[in-house]
Amino acid sequence: MKREVKNKMKLSFISRSENEGLSRIAVSAFLSSAGADAGVIAQLKTAVSEGVTNAIVHGYRGITGIVTLECTIYENGLIRTVIRDKGTGIEDIEKAMEPLYTTAPEEERAGLGFAIMKSFCDRIRVRSVPGKGTTVTLDKYIAENG
Amino acid sequence: MIPITEYDSERKILTALLQGEIDHHCAGEIRRCIDIAIDKYSPELLALDFSGVTFMDSSGIGLVMGRYKLMKETGGETIVLNPRDDIRKLMELASLGRLTKIAYTAHSAAKASSGRKVP
Ligand SMILES: Nc1ncnc2c1ncn2[C@@H]1O[C@H](COP(=O)(O)OP(=O)(O)OP(=O)(O)O)[C@@H](O)[C@H]1O
Numbered sequence: 001m002k003r004e005v006k007n008k009m010k011l012s013f014i015s016r017s018e019n020e021g022l023s024r025i026a027v028s029a030f031l032s033s034a035g036a037d038a039g040v041i042a043q044l045k046t047a048v049s050e051g052v053t054n055a056i057v058h059g060y061r062g063i064t065g066i067v068t069l070e071c072t073i074y075e076n077g078l079i080r081t082v083i084r085d086k087g088t089g090i091e092d093i094e095k096a097m098e099p100l101y102t103t104a105p106e107e108e109r110a111g112l113g114f115a116i117m118k119s120f121c122d123r124i125r126v127r128s129v130p131g132k133g134t135t136v137t138l139d140k141y142i143a144e145n146g
Numbered sequence: 147m148i149p150i151t152e153y154d155s156e157r158k159i160l161t162a163l164l165q166g167e168i169d170h171h172c173a174g175e176i177r178r179c180i181d182i183a184i185d186k187y188s189p190e191l192l193a194l195d196f197s198g199v200t201f202m203d204s205s206g207i208g209l210v211m212g213r214y215k216l217m218k219e220t221g222g223e224t225i226v227l228n229p230r231d232d233i234r235k236l237m238e239l240a241s242l243g244r245l246t247k248i249a250y251t252a253h254s255a256a257k258a259s260s261g262r263k264v265p
């Protein structure tokens with residue numbers, strides 16, 4: 001069965017840290033206008049903040065690039081959020097996703113971003129090519145009980 | 147947002163009233179502000195009051211862990227006060243409770259942290 005798109009948005013911004021707040025506001029506003037549960041919005045907002053921060057902090061470390069955030073709501077209640085950067089990419093995705101693993105401990109990073117995205121979403125997929133960039137796809141259902 | 151810091155010199159408690167959203171964008175500034183006060187007063191207890199915090203992600207976890215380590219260097223302790231439910235859940239996910247107590251106070255953070263009760 002083909003999934004029908006109910007609503008969709010796309011946001012691109014340069015990798016400046018003040019845009020982390022922008023990405024959260026955009027996702028919250030988009031989801032609340034679609035009638036998503038408050039709890040779902042809060043969790044997805046946090047997951048998006050993690051993904052976008054990673055793109056800015058790790059993906060575009062020392063350089064400026066474009067981060068894109070795409071959010072699609074399907075008729076069946078699925079919310080698919082895609083965060084994309086064309087930065088450094090990840091050498092070992094499995095390792096990067098381990099809780100507490102970080103390549104930036106001196107910046108007081110906890111290594112918990114992926115763990116938070118995982119626990120706040122129903123599904124996460126990470127595609128990454130070193131030197132090409134990273135795409136993180138977060139799936140979550142609009143209502144708490146699916 | 148920049149935290150307000152208060153120091154109780156009698157009990158050697160430094161309270162930082164954190165406010166608004168804590169993310170990577172503002173964590174550095176908050177950290178600098180708290181660390182300047184720690185350096186200035188050498189408190190025995192650092193109370194991080196989250197009453198006014200409306201959002202936090204892993205950058206906030208890193209901030210708390212970093213202050214915990216800094217306080218530990220001089221034998222000091224850190225306590226987290228009054229986080230909202232969702233923020234507390236995030237802290238639990240990060241097992242922050244193993245490093246610092248998380249407590250709730252009626253009003254003044256500095257006053258209640260003397261009791262240091264965990265609910
Ligand atoms: N978009 C990205 N581009 C390049 N590397 C990334 C990207 N996202 C994550 N990584 C790598 O994966 C590691 C783990 O990411 P994760 O978000 O779990 O932790 P962190 O960002 O290091 O710390 P925290 O999120 O707790 O502040 C990072 O340290 C980094 O090496």
Ligand SMILES: [Mg+2]
Nearest residue numbers: 050054113114
């Ligand atoms: Mg991260």
